[in-house]
Amino acid sequence: MKKAKKFLLIIFFLGLYGSLQAQREDAGDYEYDQEILVGINKNTNGGLIGGFTLKLGYRIDDSKFQFFGLDLVNVKNPKEVRYQTVLGNSFIFGKSNYLYSIRPYYGREIIVGKKAPQQGVQVSLLGAIGPTIGIIAPYYIEYAVSRVETVREQFDPEVHQSRFNILGPGRVFEGIGESEVAFGANAKVAVNFEFGVFKSNVTGLELGYQLEGFTREIPLMPTTENNQVFQSVYFTFFYGFRR
16 A cells, blocks of 8 residues: 555656646647547556456547557456466466456546647546446366366365476366356546647557455455455546547
C-alpha cells in the first residue's frame, strides 16, 4: 500500500506540472471529438506482457472526455516462481490456476496540459470503474509418473510434491473448457502522456494504479496465501486515431 500511495503522489505532481506548462504554452488548434486507442499493458501482477487494452473516447467539452474501455489481462500471484526443467521447459511450481481478467469500464478524462498539432506532449488525468469477469482456468503440467510414463493434468500439491518430476507445462489453453467464472469490480486512476506529430494519430503512455476485487478468493496457488482483492501499478503503451 505504501508503494501505491507514493505512486499516486507521483501521478498528482506530474498532472500539476502538466497543468502549469499548459498555462505557459499556446495549445493551438488541436481539436478532436472521438478517439480509438489500442494498447499493450505491463503491470506488477502480470508477466512480460500483462494484457491488452481497447479504449473509445468521446468529447464532453474542451478539456473533458468520457471513455469506454476493455482490458484483457492475465493476473498472477506475486509468489509465482518459474523453474527450468532438464528439457529446457519452464513451469511454475505450486500454481493450480490461471486468472484471466476481463474488465469493461467507464471513465472520465481531464486534459490538464494540451499540445499543439505537431509538437509537445498532452497530459491528462483519468479515472474509471466497471465490472470484472474472471476466468479461472486450470494450470496443467506434464508429470513423470515413472521413467517411461507421463501424464498431463492440473497441478495438485497433494500429488505433485516434487518439482523434479515435472517435465514442463501443459499445452496452450489445455483445460480451458474446465474453467470457472468469478465476478467482481475494478477501478483505476492514471495519468496520460500523449505524443505524436500528426493531428489524426496519437501514441502515448498511461501510468496508473489498478484495484480489482472479486466476490470470492481466487485459488491461484493452493500452497500459499491467495487473494480476493488485487492491486497493481501499471503502464500501457498505446496507439490510436482521432477525428
